[in-house]
Amino acid sequence: MAPEKDTLIKAYKLMCTAKAMADVYDANRTVTKYVHSTSRGHEAIQLALGFQLKAFDYVSPYYRDESLLLGIGLKPYELMLQLLAKADDPFSGGRSYYSHPSLRKDGMPVIPHQSSATGMQAIPTTGLAHGVAYKESQGLSNPLEKSVVVCSMGDGSVTEGEVAEALQMAVLKKLPILYFIQDNDWGISATGSEMRAMNAYEYAAGFKGLERRSIDGSDFVESWQAVKEALAYVRVHRAPMLLHAKVPLLGHHTSGVRKEWYRTDEDLGSHQTNDPGPKLRLYLIRENLASDFDLKAIEEETTLEVAKQFEDAKNANDPKIITVLDHIYTPSKATLETGVRCPEGKEPSVMVDAALHAIDEIMRTHPEAIFYGQDVGKRLGGVFREAATLADKYGTDTRSLYSRFNSWDECNWG
Numbered sequence: 472m473a474p475e476k477d478t479l480i481k482a483y484k485l486m487c488t489a490k491a492m493a494d495v496y497d498a499n500r501t502v503t504k505y506v507h508s509t510s511r512g513h514e515a516i517q518l519a520l521g522f523q524l525k526a527f528d529y530v531s532p533y534y535r536d537e538s539l540l541l542g543i544g545l546k547p548y549e550l551m552l553q554l555l556a557k558a559d560d561p562f563s564g565g566r567s568y569y570s571h572p573s574l575r576k577d578g579m580p581v582i583p584h585q586s587s588a589t590g591m592q593a594i595p596t597t598g599l600a601h602g603v604a605y606k607e608s609q610g611l612s613n614p615l616e617k618s619v620v621v622c623s624m625g626d627g628s629v630t631e632g633e634v635a636e637a638l639q640m641a642v643l644k645k646l647p648i649l650y651f652i653q654d655n656d657w658g659i660s661a662t663g664s665e666m667r668a669m670n671a672y673e674y675a676a677g678f679k680g681l682e683r684r685s686i687d688g689s690d691f692v693e694s695w696q697a698v699k700e701a702l703a704y705v706r707v708h709r710a711p712m713l714l715h716a717k718v719p720l721l722g723h724h725t726s727g728v729r730k731e732w733y734r735t736d737e738d739l740g741s742h743q744t745n746d747p748g749p750k751l752r753l754y755l756i757r758e759n760l761a762s763d764f765d766l767k768a769i770e771e772e773t774t775l776e777v778a779k780q781f782e783d784a785k786n787a788n789d790p791k792i793i794t795v796l797d798h799i800y801t802p803s804k805a806t807l808e809t810g811v812r813c814p815e816g817k818e819p820s821v822m823v824d825a826a827l828h829a830i831d832e833i834m835r836t837h838p839e840a841i842f843y844g845q846d847v848g849k850r851l852g853g854v855f856r857e858a859a860t861l862a863d864k865y866g867t868d869t870r871s872l873y874s875r876f877n878s879w880d881e882c883n884w885g
Contacts, residue, residue: 474695476760478522480769482691483755486514486748487770489538491777492547493722496554502785503726507554507569510538512721513653515747516688518542519698520621520651527613528580529603530621531596534587534725535653537570539623543579547777551784558790564798565790580621590631593650596622597637600648604709605841617706619647626654626663626715629671641711642680649705650675650713653688655720655742660733672715681711688716689745692754719745823855830858834865 493509510517521542532539537550549561556565562572573584585592600620606612641648652671656663672685686697701714719742723730755761834840849867852859
């Protein structure tokens with residue numbers, strides 16, 4: 472089922488916004504001198520996801536996801552504050568590269584801070600999904616909020632080892648995570664055929680229990696329906712899924728790697744034929760949802776609005792040097808040591824025992840705590856028995872809410 476007219480018009484307006492932002496950035500390269508990427512070519516699938524995420528969801532975008540950020544409700548001005556390293560940048564106060572967000576804002580999904588290295592968000596984001604599942608199993612979360620965790624990556628990053636580790640844990644623990652893969656057939660300056668033996672959809676077949684789907688991510692209507700079904704699958708099954716979207720790359724890989732340096736006219740032309748904006752424009756006119764006059768008005772309006780917001784962002788305050796060390800550490804409530812460090816007559820203990828007692832105390836005091844790591848099993852409790860007795864005391868379950876469905880086809884999408 473196609474999305475409502477208002478959603479389609481909103482999507483077209485934000486596609487025009489993303490294009491105008493890319494054009495403004497390129498025309499002001501002396502100002503936008505920090506390395507940055509835009510979402511040109513990826514707008515349809517990103518907006519389809521951004522529109523359908525809920526405030527109790529979590530998402531880890533990657534550096535090309537500005538349209539996803541527009542889709543969840545952020546304004547171009549807010550993104551430009553980060554691009555220009557301004558004091559009021561809502562993500563990091565001017566400390567991070569463009570489209571490296573971290574956000575906790577009412578009405579929007581939570582975005583954790585993450586590394587900018589390719590594929591490095593896979594493990595922490597899967598850990599976040601592990602935490603969601605564990606809290607559900609312990610009755611520590613709102614049972615009406617079936618949170619979905621989204622890990623967004625480019626297809627090239629799936630060749631990284633971290634991704635394999637993350638997928639293994641996701642299927643082993645049945646975690647509520649959507650791996651959102653955007654495939655434009657390019658890495659930084661190498662083609663897909665030069666850096667991979669298969670795409671992410673094909674690769675996912677090797678992970679038993681990982682549902683998968685591949686779609687045309689340049690088609691907004693198809694993307695909308697696919698994202699709707701993918702999110703529903705994860706919400707209902709509380710199990711992982713991989714959504715692979717084929718998209719064109721219409722701009723530079725980044726502002727530091729210019730497309731004319733490594734891409735041929737033939738390659739650029741073939742990608743241009745799949746521009747999501749003209750595709751959606753044609754659909755709106757063909758379905759009598761908007762006239763050419765209406766759409767031209769949207770294009771002109773967004774171009775002017777983006778230019779104005781860029782000027783406002785340029786004139787915004789820069790960070791004060793005195794704030795450079797702010798927000799590095801969370802303030803600690805532990806300001807004073809109490810008790811006796813070396814009680815008289817106490818037998819000495821080895822370090823691993825001290826660590827075990829400390830972890831035991833944490834797990835006894837905090838039911839939301841979970842302990843796991845490499846080779847930490849129930850029977851031995853680790854190579855040095857650093858987790859001995861803990862599984863018997865606190866259990867081994869990371870979730871108790873199992874799906875009543877066994878396959879993609881059995882789920883009723885409503």
